[in-house]
Amino acid sequence: MPPAKKRARSYDPVRTRAAVLAQFGSVREGVRGLTAEQGALPTRLGDWTVRELVAHIGMAVTAVHRALDRPAPPRQDARVTDWPFATSGSSAAIAAFTRDLAAEHPDLDAYLAEVEQSLRALLGATPGGRLLETDAGALPLDDYLVTRAVELVVHTDDLNAAVPGLDVPHDRQALAAATRLLADALAVRxxxxxxxxxxxxxxxxxxxxxxxxxxxxxxxxxxxxxxxxxxxxxxxxxxxxxxxxxxxxxxxxxxxxxxxxxxx
Known part of the structure; x- marks a missing residue:
């Protein structure tokens, strides 16, 4: 007999939404008191500074906004485990967008506050099954939010590595979602x-x-x-x-x- 087909992992949409908001809130709180000197520190992400990394975290969240601004695809044609393999192709464009964001928003706390407020409004008004066009293909909003948890967890760790003593906490549910998605991606590879x-x-x-x-x-x-x-x-x-x-x-x-x- 052929081996049984593995059932795709499911994620609780209520917990995922709460995890994304909690992790983003922790980042906001953690970077609010950064000094100019800390903002200019290097990160392990090429030539990005801490300020650019913070701007990128906001950008990673507003990917939801940009996707919702576009028409919904006619059908789902991707799985959430496709997403980790689709990120590298747009790295140059992401880097340029990040630098522009950091330059356009001298007050990063105000920028992150605006991002958080608008995200809460969008999530309150948008059903989880709404399809979004993403780098990996068409995914439901609830699945795409799992990828936002991954981005937030990864870049929270980048921030903590760059700024001694920052210690932004990881939300347990966000950490769980990131761990599981990347483990499942290994099983796909x-x-x-x-x-x-x-x-x-x-x-x-x-x-x-x-x-x-x-x-x-x-x-x-x-x-x-x-x-x-x-x-x-x-x-x-x-x-x-x-x-x-x-x-x-x-x-x-x-x-x-x-x-x-x-x-x-």
């Missing part, structure tokens, strides 16, 4: 059942071609924490650097290095 990837307490996925494990302890296991996984999946941390410290890997098919990062 490397379908199979020979390797079990564990990211407690949020996700476990089977991936990589080879003999399928059915009972007992899997012969190939990778285990790590959510933030390490997110950094690996987005290229912030290299596989070789993490194995043996933040990542525990055992088995001949437990080398995920050739599969990472999933998005850049």
């Amino acid at each position: 490397a379908p199979g059942g020979s390797t079990e990837v564990r990211i407690p307490p949020f996700a476990v996925v089977q991936c990589v071609e080879g003999p399928r494990h059915t009972r007992g302890t899997p012969p190939n296991v990778v285990e790590t924490d959510p933030l390490t996984w997110i950094r690996l999946a987005t290229g912030r941390t290299q596989w070789a650097e993490a194995v043996g410290t933040a990542v525990r890997a055992s088995g001949e098919r437990a080398d995920l290095g050739p599969l990472l990062p999933l998005m850049a």
